[in-house]
Amino acid sequence: MMPTYINNTLTIKDLFNRWIESQVISKPDYLNKDIYISNHDLESCRKWIHDNYNRVHNTSTIERAFREMREKGEINVIDASLPDNKEKRWLIST
Numbered sequence: 001m002m003p004t005y006i007n008n009t010l011t012i013k014d015l016f017n018r019w020i021e022s023q024v025i026s027k028p029d030y031l032n033k034d035i036y037i038s039n040h041d042l043e044s045c046r047k048w049i050h051d052n053y054n055r056v057h058n059t060s061t062i063e064r065a066f067r068e069m070r071e072k073g074e075i076n077v078i079d080a081s082l083p084d085n086k087e088k089r090w091l092i093s094t
Contacts, residue, residue, distance in 0.1 A: 010053070011065075012057060012061055012062060012065040013065050013068075013069055013074070015045075015049045015053060015055070015057075016045060016062060016065055016066060016069070017075075018052075019045045019048050019049065020035070020075075020092060022048065023035050023037075034091055034092065034093050035091075035092050036080060036089055036090065036091055036092075037089070037090055037092060038087050038088065038089045038090075039063070039087050039088050040087065042059050042062045042063055042066065043059050045059075045062050046058070046059050046062055049062075070090075075092065076092065076093040077090045077091070077092055077093075078090065078091040078093070
């Protein structure tokens with residue numbers, strides 16, 4: 001686990017990207033490194049940011065940053081919502 005410290009130069013987008021990288025790193029080497037995330041996973045991102053960087057953000061702030069990154073093409077995302085499921089789901093290619 002990374003040491004806990006405060007780094008005010010990192011934006012919420014930087015922190016979100018680091019969280020995505022941590023999700024990819026935690027997968028075994030034989031698995032595809034693309035990951036699926038859903039709305040509820042952004043709460044895990046919020047907790048991860050707090051635990052690793054000692055910064056507190058609302059989940060809605062992370063959702064807003066993720067939406068902006070998708071809209072601007074800053075992250076490779078494909079809508080992977082499941083049929084008959086109201087929760088949004090995305091495939092993130094790394």
